[in-house]
Amino acid sequence: MEITAAIKAEAARLGFSLCGITSALPPPHHRHYTQWLAEGQAGEMLYLQRQEPKRGDLSQVLPNARSVVCVALNYSPDEGRGAATVPIARYARFDDYHEILWARLESLLEFIHTLEPKANGKVYCDTGPITERDLAMRAGLGWIGKHTNLISRDLGNWFFLGEILLDIPLPLDTPETTHCGTCTRCLPACPTGAITAPYQLDARRCISYLTIELKGSIPEELRPLIGARIYGCDDCLAVCPWNKFAVRTTDPALSPRADLTAPDLLELLALDDEAFREKFKNSPIKRTKRRGLLRNVCVALGNLGDPSALPALEYAAESDPEPLVREHAAWAVSRITAK
Ligand code: B12
Ligand code: SF4
Structure with missing residues (x-):
């Protein structure tokens, strides 16, 4: 069997829904990446600045890099038409x-x-100096949509990307072309106006950045727009019409945890450090640490406006060990009592 056919067959056996191969030449939109950084749109994600030279020259990541095997892992929990706004x-x-x-x-x-x-x-996968979507588009996996995520004809929006950089040349796949046409549904769907123009995302406004990557205080003017979301956001992905082609994942490693589908916010607010670590041991949510998640929970409770949350929020505003949590709890108390 030809080598690329064998690699693709093995990728499918390992559970990857898509696999394509591109060269290790600089990602085609690297110029936009550099400009985006220069405009400060990466916010506090300083690692993106540090990665810039390597992202533009993959031979600095792997000497003599020649090709990149790009894969996608489908994580759609349903046929892709689920409700957009979920807390996690x-x-x-x-x-x-x-x-x-x-x-x-x-x-x-x-x-x-x-x-x-x-x-x-x-x-x-995710953490290294690789512009994954740009390379995946060139490997034919899908195209960069106006919300900046990769969209696939076969999977819609719900998939992760991963890569293997190699120092051997391989036959290359044909790049995908864009198929968004005149559709702009994702732009107004964004609750914070983070998609400032097609293919332009100001991360500083994106709820995914504000609730996960930002370590400090969430800007006050953006807090009301976050609604009840406590970790990430899917709204721009959920409105994409290409999701009609999404297929439910049958991957046993990807079964959603019941307690994270409709989390009890007051229970989360009561977690101490040890209980937080225990609850989120194998979960990506551990990234925010307790203080980041409880900060987000306070914002959500303030936005939900239910007065029954007041005793727990008042207690957190007075007694939480983290100043960040105390400040956001106090904000939530004043938001609820002002209503
Ligand atoms: C930093 C980062 C974030 C930041 C910034 C997001 C962003 N859009 O850049 C924040 C924290 C906000 C974020 C959020 C999310 N992320 Co994120 N993130 C990354 C990371 C680590 C780097 C992305 C990056 O380089 N951004 C820099 C900017 C400049 O790139 P860009 O926005 O894609 O812009 C490019 C294009 O717009 C293009 N361009 C400009 N003009 C034009 C014009 C045309 C016509 C075209 C075609 C292209 C084009 O040029 C730019 C440079 O390539 C990648 C992993 C990786 N190493 O690549 C994951 C990654 C992109 N994230 C991912 C996911 C799943 C998410 C979320 C859906 C998570 C969530 N549910 O909360 C959201 C989606 C938000 C959104 N609309 O993008 C997946 C995306 C998978 C996919 N199918 O696309 C990735 C690939 C991780 C992975 N390995 O699976 N993320
Ligand atoms: S993930 Fe949410 S906040 Fe971020 S760009 Fe998409 S809709 Fe806007």
């Missing part, structure tokens, strides 16, 4: 996808070594 983004309701993808990519690399023992390879 879909991807964060099951075990940490980084670990799931990483282990499978390592297995795929081992398989490639059985075919090409001399090949050197590096596995990536």
